[in-house]
Amino acid sequence: MKCPYCKIEYNSLLTLNVHKENCFYKDNPIQVDYDAIPYYDLKSMAMTKGIKGATNMKKTELIDALKEMED
Ligand SMILES: [Zn+2]
Secondary structure (H helix, E strand, C coil): CCCCCCCCCCCCHHHHHHHHHHCCCCCCCCCHHHHCCCCCHHHHHHCCCCCCCCCHHHHHHHHHHHHCCCC
């Protein structure tokens, strides 16, 4: 489960709820600027999220795949 504001992953509902109360992005949800993230970081993010074929993707393909994962 993750914070709806900042998209940080939490593995317990209790810590998530405590975090949400004080989330820095509560009133201003974060918009991830994937274009600003280096290619190799995008690739490791994609692999962490289990996106298939991430190792062979171009930057634009990684960005599309990561955006799809957000919902
Ligand atoms: Zn948060």
